[in-house]
Amino acid sequence: MSDNPKTIDQLNAESRDIWDANAEAWDKRIGGGGGWQSTIIAPMVEKMLNIQPGERVLDIACGNGIFSRRLAELGAAVVASDFSPKLIALAKQRTTERTEQIEYHVADATDIAQLLALVGKDGQPFDAAVCNNAIMDMPVIEPLFRAVAQMLKPDGRFVFSVMHPCFNGQSISMQAELPDYDQEPTYSIKVSRYLSAEATKGLAIREQPLQQYYWHRPLHLLLNSAFENGLVMDRLEEPQMIAEMPPTNAFAWANYDMPPLLFVRLRPAK
Ligand SMILES: C[S@@+](CC[C@H](N)C(=O)[O-])C[C@H]1O[C@@H](n2cnc3c(N)ncnc32)[C@H](O)[C@@H]1O
Numbered sequence: 001m002s003d004n005p006k007t008i009d010q011l012n013a014e015s016r017d018i019w020d021a022n023a024e025a026w027d028k029r030i031g032g033g034g035g036w037q038s039t040i041i042a043p044m045v046e047k048m049l050n051i052q053p054g055e056r057v058l059d060i061a062c063g064n065g066i067f068s069r070r071l072a073e074l075g076a077a078v079v080a081s082d083f084s085p086k087l088i089a090l091a092k093q094r095t096t097e098r099t100e101q102i103e104y105h106v107a108d109a110t111d112i113a114q115l116l117a118l119v120g121k122d123g124q125p126f127d128a129a130v131c132n133n134a135i136m137d138m139p140v141i142e143p144l145f146r147a148v149a150q151m152l153k154p155d156g157r158f159v160f161s162v163m164h165p166c167f168n169g170q171s172i173s174m175q176a177e178l179p180d181y182d183q184e185p186t187y188s189i190k191v192s193r194y195l196s197a198e199a200t201k202g203l204a205i206r207e208q209p210l211q212q213y214y215w216h217r218p219l220h221l222l223l224n225s226a227f228e229n230g231l232v233m234d235r236l237e238e239p240q241m242i243a244e245m246p247p248t249n250a251f252a253w254a255n256y257d258m259p260p261l262l263f264v265r266l267r268p269a270k
Contacts, residue, residue, distance in 0.1 A: 011199065012139050018213065019082075025208045041133065044239055051074045057127060058118060061081070061109055065080055081104070081107035082106065091104050109131070109144045110139060110143055115144065126156060130158070130159050132161050133162065133261075135162045146230060149229055152267075156267065159264070166194065167258040170202050171216065172190065200216065223264070232268075233265065
């Protein structure tokens with residue numbers, strides 16, 4: 001440990017600068033879809049959110065706005081935010097249809113005041129909120145849960161997806177073993193640390209110029225933070241990765257009987 005550990009605000013500012021520096025690479029890679037976003041994240045989140053036309057939906061940490069545009073396609077009026085000004089600029093550039101249905105804002109999800117401001121001047125609560133694969137990128141998550149609990153209608157829902165804390169992250173190592181030529185390979189995951197909440201750096205995509213921060217939280221810290229800040233859980237999903245073709249790479253997730261992503265649906269506590 002360093003003598004002068006960085007404060008949460010310093011870490012978050014550094015993380016924002018990293019996301020800004022990686023924004024173009026991220027936008028190019030995610031583009032208009034493909035990969036996990038299309039095959040697993042969007043379909044699962046859509047199912048869990050069950051958006052109805054005309055609903056008002058908040059997309060927190062929207063990146064290049066890929067899911068915000070999908071929400072608009074489903075008929076929602078979308079407020080989308082991210083702390084990276086570059087990603088918000090790219091999201092705006094990519095939004096050429098249904099522009100009247102999406103407003104983009106730069107807002108830091110670790111700052112409750114910035115989040116609460118997203119509700120707008122008329123203070124109209126949201127029917128639903130979503131945060132796709134970004135909670136593990138934040139040094140603190142209490143402000144996000146507390147703000148969402150306050151901004152949702154009493155029967156509203158909040159769905160988030162996150163790297164599965166048990167099976168995916170910087171402390172796991174994927175292993176493929178072939179006991180004998182006449183046997184099927186076995187695929188396992190070695191977990192070297194789980195209980196320690198810690199920050200590490202790594203790559204989400206190979207093309208990104210800078211490593212980004214990841215904040216690992218074991219399940220009890222992740223979910224208790226939501227429960228302690230006004231939300232209750234009513235659904236949890238851990239989908240198996242499915243490959244269209246039998247994977248040729250031993251480290252393709254489709255080989256493993258373990259989920260790389262966790263999906264959680266929360267609602268305001270009564
Ligand atoms: C893995 S990307 C996911 C983007 C988008 N939700 C998607 O599914 O394509 C993580 C996003 O979280 C954003 N992010 C990270 N920390 C944040 C924070 N403190 N406040 C707001 N956005 C944040 C990043 O800028 C990035 O756009």
